[in-house]
Amino acid sequence: AQTVTQSQPEMSVQEAETVTLSCTYDTSESDYYLFWYKQPPSRQMILVIRQEAYKQQNATENRFSVNFQKAAKSFSLKISDSQLGDAAMYFCASFTDKLIFGTGTRLQVFP
């Protein structure tokens, strides 16, 4: 069975600063994918970044990057140069045959 754990219910960051959101996962599959999704107040889930488990290189997407530690089953998201528009719920998810989500981290960004 897949499980995804996000231990930080809420995080806050000052505008232009860097913040890291934590996520751990567990799966018995060798082939899987990991995702971070953002859910703003509009409720639409937006894909932030994707990591293939077989790739050792950490994924990067503009100001968003991940720290993928496969042995530790850890998949954290780093947001650099935080912007007010980054304020949202962030969900970590794993995919083998379906998406399994963590409980989410609410990120607040202060000016």
Next chain:
Amino acid sequence: KAGVTQTPRYLIKTRGQQVTLSCSPISGHRSVSWYQQTPGQGLQFLFEYFSETQRNKGNFPGRFSGRQFSNSRSEMNVSTLELGDSALYLCASRESAVNTEAFFGQGTRLTVV
């Protein structure tokens, strides 16, 4: 390309009634998945349809059912509604069964009174 479209956006139903939600995937996408989001249980997988066949099913009672049409549009039906079915129902589409990138609609907010 238009995104994933879910209708209606908001719905209020009475206990015991049934409801049907609709999801139109991105053009060319053949996989549609449904998720329930509640404050207590978070995001939970309901089921996935691909080429009109249910590929995968989550741990929900038989009151929750779905189907997919030949144009890939999907409907989800909940019968004998309970107060606990109040939730945001999200639909996601993928290009194929092996493509992992899922695109979500804005959801249908169902309130059961």
